[in-house]
Amino acid sequence: MSAAELLEAIAAWPLASAMRRSAILYLVVNAAHILAIALLVGAIVPLDLRLLGFFGNTSLEVLGPFLSRAAAVGLALVVVTGFCLFSVRPAAYAGNPAFLIKLVLLAVGAVNAILLQSSDAWRTVAAGGPIAGTVRLAAGISLLVWPGALLAGRWIGFL
Structure with a gap:
């Protein structure tokens, strides 16, 4: 299957068709995407700041696992809702440089998080070390x- 055929298949997906026909459904999925971004960024930024030495009076033993799980849930929701939004106009998004940069950054962020979470250094931090x-x-x-x-x-949206 070629890339063009894959993009056409994604656009033909029943949810994509329903979202193109219903402004309300598109609005709900878009709002869910924004809320998922808020959960991801809202969890990861305080955790990153704490790991960098800010808010030293907060326990990483408690904060670390909780915020990293919240960020993971946010990321999963971002990917699901983002795919739904992508499916409405996949050919247009696939050719958008900002979209491609976003995908690369999402991949870098996810790999960074996975590598960190699987490290002994993270387990030490999560244990209060x-x-x-x-x-x-x-x-x-x-x-x-x-x-x-x-x-x-x-x-x-600006490109």
Whole structure:
């Protein structure tokens, strides 16, 4: 199957057709996407800041696992709702440079989070131990990547 055929198949998906026909359904999915972004960014930014040394009086033992799970739920919802929005006009989005940048940043952010979560350094932090330099580096990358993806997503409509 070629890329063009795949994009056509996505556009023919029943939910995509329903969203094109119903402004209300599109509105609801778009609002859900925005709420998912809020959950993702709203959880990850405070966690990243804490890992970088801000809010030193808050316990990473409690805060870390909770906020990382909340961010993971937000990311899952972002991907699902984002795919639904993409399916309405997949060919147009696939050719949009801002959309492509957003996808790259989402991938970098997800890989960064997965690598961090699977590291011994994260397990040490989550157990109340010291914050290693690799954890701080991952937090710094995260603090750049997720807002960058958000900005790229807003940029899509301007290109």
